[in-house]
Amino acid sequence: MILFDFIVNIAIFSLLVSTPLVIRSFIHQKPIKYFSLWASLYAGVVSVILVILSIKQQGYAYDIRYAPVILVFAYFGPIPGVITGLFSLLTRLVSGGNWAPAIIGWLINMMILCVVHKIMSHSSQFRKIGSLFMAYVAGYLVTILSFHILLTEPLFHLQYVLFVMLGVILGGLLIESNDRLLRINRQNKYMEATLEKSESKYKLIANHTSDLIIVMDQNHTVSYFSPSHELVLGYEHHELKGNLLWMLVHPKDLEIFHQTISTMIGGQEGYSLEVRLKHKDGHWKEFESRCQPVKGSHYVIVISRDISDRKKAEEILLQSEKLSIVGELAAGIAHEIRNPLTTIKGFLQVYKEGNYSRKHNELLLSELERIEAITSEFLSLAKPQLTQLTVTDLLELVDYTTEILSPEALLKNIEFQISYEATHFPITGEKNQLKQMLLNIIKNAMESMPDGGEIQICLRKEGECHGVIAIQDHGCGIPEELLPKLGEPFYSLKEKGTGLGLMICKKIIKQHEGDITYSSKMNEGTLVEIRLPLLQA
Incomplete structure (x- = not known):
């Protein structure tokens, strides 16, 4: 019979604790004002019900009214806990006798619970509940020892303490589990709201960007087309849905596009390439596509930007630059040739008057040779070079060039100091062009030293x-300030220079994928550095 009463008390207590928790989970509103006060009043009502359901034995009634008191102390603090305790005390006094032990025991328990709550205020809820329960047990023992209550019945007191402990444990588990579920629910709702907001933001970008966005799988099938395809290529969404990409990509670009996608599947590195996509009306548009694999999946995102207008602008700019260079070259040639022609014209007038000499013939030939040299350099710069690439060694080229120039250097009192940091410098190139380039640059160095030197x-x-x-x-x-102008046509520091020689050298170096740099100080000399790619083993 007592076991049945235990079960009934625990079941009703669990129901009373669960009811407000369940109701709260369905109510979505702001926190209730004075919530802790209302909670203490409700807990007081629960303690009243538990006193009414108390178990009678040997003239004493025992119940689990202190279970809600301990829980209120743990979750809401001393003041709500004392209010709940008052409810339990008043009900206990009304329902039975023995007021003195009941009142004194209540006062002892309230003081101990208040002290323990203050000490454990920063502890976790479970630790706080356990400490409050042990404090209650201590107060209970003080009360029964002070008033000699059933000292010969230790089993009765053990049952009573275990009864209260079971109520506290069940109540604490119900509250904590409900709170945890609420927290998880709130986190999930927050994450859903954040995800929905983020998704709407990205959807807004995808729906209103002029870039084409597609998602492809490992079979090169497109699972998503952005709405911008309709604006840029003229296709509606239902026309693209389920289509393979080969229907849009130019046949000549399709192979390299498929190779790029296949390379990236399951990888991490992205690639950029240019492709032509077919407009609905049949013409092709040029796009710059950035392909990026999705980490941890077999999908690739391709973002393509229309560069047709940019390509046209680049062509117009290139054509404009070509015309500008042609105009600059034409003006330079006209200027360079006009000077010797003026000289020739003057001497022809002298011939006409009959005043001529052998010396005049030499001057005329000199001016004609100058015109020939200018036109030869210009043709060398303009005409396409028939290159025959062979494996050669920079060391041999330098030795050959300096050997050819040695007689001239000897006449000008110039000495070559040659040093090699290695014995092998293999490159792939056109020997004659490289020799011409080295001859021009070393001759320039020699011409800058009229008094000789090293x-x-x-x-x-x-x-x-x-x-x-x-x-x-x-x-x-x-x-x-003049170094950046070196290599420009018809810019030279020599009295009769055209600047085309250094321009040809620059062109030869560029054709061999190299570069040339200059550094110089007035009256100290000039350093020219030529970098060329070596042949790899």
């Missing part, structure tokens, strides 16, 4: 990929 030529490696030819003269030098 020209240092150093051949070294820069990393494993490039060879560097450094040519240092000790001539008059070049002003720093």
Whole structure:
């Protein structure tokens, strides 16, 4: 019979604790004002019901009215806990006798619970509940020992304490589990709201961007087309849905596009390429596509931007630059040829008057040779070069060039100081062009030293990929502000120079995928460094 009463008490207590928790989970509103006060009043009502359901034995009634009191202390603090305790005390006094032990025991328990709550205020809820329950047990023992209540019945007191403990445990588990479910529910709703907001933001971008966005799988089937396809290519969504990409990509671009996608599937690195896509009306448009694999999946996102207008603008700009260069060259040639023609015209007038000499013939031939040299350099620059690429060595080229120029250097009292940091500098190139380039640059160095001196030529490696030819003269030098103009047509520091020689050198170096740099100081000399890619083993 007592076991049945235990079960009934625990079941009703669990129901009373669960009811407001369940109701709260269905109510979506702001926190209730004075919530802790209302909770203490409700807990007080629960304690009243538990006193009414108390179990009678040997003239004493025992119940689990202190279970809601302990829980209110743990979750809402001392003041709500004392209010709930008052409800339980008043009901206990009304329902039975023995007021003295009931009142004194209540006062002892309230003081102990208040002290323990203050000590454990920063602890977790479960630890706080456990500490409050142990404090209650201590107060209970003080009360029964002080008033000699059933000291000969220890089993009765053990049952009573275990009864209250069971109520506290069940109540705490119900509250904590409900709170945890509420927290998880709130987190899920927050994540859903955040995800929905983020999704709407990205959908807004995808729906209103002019870039084409597609998602492809490993079979190169498109699972998503952005609405911008209709604006840019003229296709409606239902026309693209389920279509393979080969229906849009130009046949000549399709193979490299498929290779790019296949390479990226399951990888991490993205690629950029240019493709032509078919407009609904049949013409092709050029796009720059950025392909990026989705990490941890077999999908690739392709974002394509229409560059047709940009390509047209680049063509117009290139044509404009070509016309500008042609105009500049034409003006330069006209200027350079006009000077010797003026001289020739003057001497012809002298001939007409009969006043001529052998010396005049030599001057005329000199001016004609000058015109021929200008036209030859211009043709060398303009005509396409028939290159025959062979494997050669920069060291051999430098030796060959300096050997050819040695007699002229000897006459001008110039000495070559040559140093090599390695014995092998293999490159792939056109020997004659490279020889012409080295001859022009070393001759320029020699011409900058009319009083003779040394020209240092150093051949070294820069990393494993490039060879560097450094040519240092000790001539008059070049002003720093004029260095960027070197290599421009018809810009020369020589009295009768055209600038085309250095321009041809620059062109040859560029054709061999190299570069040339200059550094100079006035009256100290000029350093020219030529970098060319070495042949890899």
